[in-house]
Amino acid sequence: MTAWRILLAPMALLGTLVTSLSAQADHGMAHPWQMGLQEAVTPVARQINDFHNLLLVIITVIAVFVTLLMLYVMVKFSAKNNPTPRTTTHNTLLEVLWTAIPIVILVVIAIPSFKLLYYADSTKDAEMTIKAVGHQWYWSYEYPDNGEFTFDAAMLEDEELEPGQPRLLATDEAVVIPVNTNIRLLIAADDVLHAWAMPAFGIKLDGVPGRLNETWVRVEKEGTYYGQCSELCGTGHGFMPIMVKVVSKEAFATWAEKAKEEYASLHEKTGVKLADANGKTAE
Numbered sequence: 001m002t003a004w005r006i007l008l009a010p011m012a013l014l015g016t017l018v019t020s021l022s023a024q025a026d027h028g029m030a031h032p033w034q035m036g037l038q039e040a041v042t043p044v045a046r047q048i049n050d051f052h053n054l055l056l057v058i059i060t061v062i063a064v065f066v067t068l069l070m071l072y073v074m075v076k077f078s079a080k081n082n083p084t085p086r087t088t089t090h091n092t093l094l095e096v097l098w099t100a101i102p103i104v105i106l107v108v109i110a111i112p113s114f115k116l117l118y119y120a121d122s123t124k125d126a127e128m129t130i131k132a133v134g135h136q137w138y139w140s141y142e143y144p145d146n147g148e149f150t151f152d153a154a155m156l157e158d159e160e161l162e163p164g165q166p167r168l169l170a171t172d173e174a175v176v177i178p179v180n181t182n183i184r185l186l187i188a189a190d191d192v193l194h195a196w197a198m199p200a201f202g203i204k205l206d207g208v209p210g211r212l213n214e215t216w217v218r219v220e221k222e223g224t225y226y227g228q229c230s231e232l233c234g235t236g237h238g239f240m241p242i243m244v245k246v247v248s249k250e251a252f253a254t255w256a257e258k259a260k261e262e263y264a265s266l267h268e269k270t271g272v273k274l275a276d277a278n279g280k281t282a283e
Contacts, residue, residue: 047116058109133187139242177247185216
């Protein structure tokens with residue numbers, strides 16, 4: 001009995017570790033020694049995870065097959081086992097196979113890949129729009145459908161962090177969105193290239209000066225999620241994080257009313273220009 005416990009102890013420890021790491025991954029951010037991708041909380045992110053798992057199987061099979069084939073060739077055709085080399089230089093069947101099989105593999109990869117690209121790109125039946133604009137080095141957000149208010153979100157310094165807030169990821173203002181809502185996300189930049197990346201949402205899209213890029217999101221689980229700019233945009237590139245709070249629709253409606261008054265008064269004081277979904281500005 002003791003021997004079985006000794007043998008099973010490492011497996012139990014590994015299971016506990018995997019469970020712990022998986023639980024950590026549910027907090028909308030990456031963690032040290034995390035296994036796998038962050039928990040998917042949107043339809044797009046789930047499809048990305050499924051596609052990732054498919055590719056993992058394919059590349060594992062290819063790697064194992066090629067490794068075994070190389071070992072077989074090295075042993076079978078070594079100078080010791082094959083002192084008189086063959087003079088065959090072509091094999092029609094073999095050449096057809098090593099051309100056709102990679103084509104089939106690429107087709108198997110391409111079909112779900114293109115489906116995923118189109119699915120992530122299209123915005124169907126959007127219920128609201130949010131515009132994210134990258135600056136050196138912070139983000140500003142506009143809510144054209146909820147009172148046309150806007151605000152900036154900058155990274156919190158170490159001394160500003162509250163207990164539980166992650167370093168280099170928490171911001172002074174959070175993007176608040178309602179759960180289970182189709183949201184059109186417009187991404188732009190006013191100086192250099194930026195990229196709005198939120199792993200748990202399956203989003204990573206460039207903000208390009210002078211144009212709008214569009215994607216969509218529907219988060220199915222409430223919570224706080226973190227991302228970062230993933231485009232090399234300058235010396236402060238690593239210090240412009242993204243913090244999104246997903247709340248109930250009722251809580252979002254309450255927040256939007258308060259935010260409209262708060263940020264509208266700030267707009268009147270500062271004279272900041274608001275931009276609508278078409279990029280037009282208004283005083």
